[in-house]
Amino acid sequence: MNKTIEKIVSLCKRRGFIFQSSDIYGGFSAVYDYGPLGIELKNNISQLWWKEMTQTHENIVGLDSGILMHPKIWEASGHVGAFNDPLVDCKQCKARYRADEFSEDFNSLDWTEIKCPNCGTTGKMTEPRQFNLMFKTHVGPVEETGTEAFLRPETAQGIFLNFKNVLDTSRVRVPFGIGQIGKSFRNEITPRNFTFRSREFEQMEIEFFCHPTDSRKWYQFWRDRRWQWYLNLGLTEGRLQLREHHQAELAHYSCGTADIEYAFPFLADGEYGELEGIAHRGDFDLRSHMEGKLVREDGELVLETDSNKKPKHRGSGRDLSYFDDVSRERFVPHVIEPSAGADRAVLAFLCDAYHEDNVPDEKGKPRERIVLKLHPRLAPLKAAILPLVKKDGMPEVAADLYKRIKKRMPCM
Numbered sequence: 001m002n003k004t005i006e007k008i009v010s011l012c013k014r015r016g017f018i019f020q021s022s023d024i025y026g027g028f029s030a031v032y033d034y035g036p037l038g039i040e041l042k043n044n045i046s047q048l049w050w051k052e053m054t055q056t057h058e059n060i061v062g063l064d065s066g067i068l069m070h071p072k073i074w075e076a077s078g079h080v081g082a083f084n085d086p087l088v089d090c091k092q093c094k095a096r097y098r099a100d101e102f103s104e105d106f107n108s109l110d111w112t113e114i115k116c117p118n119c120g121t122t123g124k125m126t127e128p129r130q131f132n133l134m135f136k137t138h139v140g141p142v143e144e145t146g147t148e149a150f151l152r153p154e155t156a157q158g159i160f161l162n163f164k165n166v167l168d169t170s171r172v173r174v175p176f177g178i179g180q181i182g183k184s185f186r187n188e189i190t191p192r193n194f195t196f197r198s199r200e201f202e203q204m205e206i207e208f209f210c211h212p213t214d215s216r217k218w219y220q221f222w223r224d225r226r227w228q229w230y231l232n233l234g235l236t237e238g239r240l241q242l243r244e245h246h247q248a249e250l251a252h253y254s255c256g257t258a259d260i261e262y263a264f265p266f267l268a269d270g271e272y273g274e275l276e277g278i279a280h281r282g283d284f285d286l287r288s289h290m291e292g293k294l295v296r297e298d299g300e301l302v303l304e305t306d307s308n309k310k311p312k313h314r315g316s317g318r319d320l321s322y323f324d325d326v327s328r329e330r331f332v333p334h335v336i337e338p339s340a341g342a343d344r345a346v347l348a349f350l351c352d353a354y355h356e357d358n359v360p361d362e363k364g365k366p367r368e369r370i371v372l373k374l375h376p377r378l379a380p381l382k383a384a385i386l387p388l389v390k391k392d393g394m395p396e397v398a399a400d401l402y403k404r405i406k407k408r409m410p411c412m
C-alpha cells in the first residue's frame, strides 16, 4: 500500500476529520478546522493526555492560562530576542524559504551559488535575515508601540508565571508538575505538510519542577514515560524514534533533550518528524523571570529603571525560589518539560491507522475500502447501530438503542 499524505488529506476532508480553514473564501493558509470526527479524535487524544498526567500521576496539577500575557514575559523568556527563523527570498520568483532548509550551517553558504528550488534560477537568493515568529497584536483601541502584545508561541510561559500561585494555593511540594493544554501561535515562514506545521496549533505541555540533584533522574523518567504513552495508544514502534540531541544541539542551560519522532508519510525514507520534545531546562526559565530588582517608589514596589525609565533587567524582580521545609533548603527548582503537539499527534495516529484493503462485496466482486485501525480509546465513534431490515419494528428498536447508547459514548 502506498500511503501518501495526499490520501490522508483527502480522507480527512471526505470524512469530516480536518478541513482547510476559510474554505469558501479560498482557504486561509496554515490554519485548519477539525470536523465532527476530527474533534472527537483530537479530544480523545488530549483528554487521555490530561487524564494520564493529572489523574494517574499523583503530583501533577492543571492550569489554563491566558493566550495574551504581559509583553515583558517574552523578553525574559528570550522569545523577543531569539525566537527567530532565518529567512531567504528568491528575487526572481518571490519564493520564500527557511535558510536552514538548505544547510544547518547556512551562514557559511555562498548564497549567490544557490539555485532556487522553485524557479531554478541561480544567483537570485537574498542573504538570510532573521524573522521573529511571534504574532503581534494590539491591546486596547489605540495602535501604538505601548499597546503591543503577542499571541503566545508556547503554553509553557503561562506555567512558569503561575509557579508561585500554584505552590501557594495547592498542596503540591517539589517534585511536582503543572500541565496545560492550549492554543499556541507561530508565524511559520514555510508552513507545510498539512497540520504538521501550521500557524495556529494546540500544545500539551508539562513543566515538572524538581530538586537540581534529582533532575537527571526525572528527565529520564519523563523521556521513557512519554515514549510509552504513544506506544500504549497503538503507534507502530517501528515508525517511532526517540532521538537524543547531540551536545552541540543543546541550549546552553540544558543537559539533555530528546525528541519523540514519527516517520510521517510526507518524509523521505529514514526521515522522522517531531511529535514531542522532552527538555531538561535547568533553572533557566524561573531564573529569567526572577531577574531584576524591585524598589519602592511613591510607596509602591516597582522594577528598578535606568536613566531612560526603562527597566534595568528583563525579569519581574520577584523571588521564584522554593523553600523545602523538611530539608530547610532554599533553591530554584530545575525543570523538565515534556512538550507535545496535539495536532501532530492527531496526524500521526491518522497516518498510522490508515489502511487500504480489498474485501469482496456480497457478489464476490473485489471492493477497495479504506479502514482506520485506531486504538479503541482514540476512535471518534465507538458504535454504530444499523438496522438491517426496515420492517418488524426494527428501525424503532434501533432508534431507541441509539438514543440510549449515545448518552454513554459517541455513536451513529
Ligand code: ATP
Pocket: 154, 186, 188, 195, 196, 197, 198, 199, 200, 201, 202, 203, 274, 275, 276, 277, 339, 340, 341, 342, 343, 344
Ligand atoms: P519544529 O522544530 O518542528 O519547528 P519545535 O522544536 O520548534 O518544532 P517546540 O517548540 O519544541 O517545537 O514545540 C513543542 C511541540 O509543539 C512540537 O513537538 C510540536 O508537536 C508542536 N509544534 C510546534 N510548532 C508547531 C507547528 N507550527 N504546528 C504544529 N505543531 C507544532
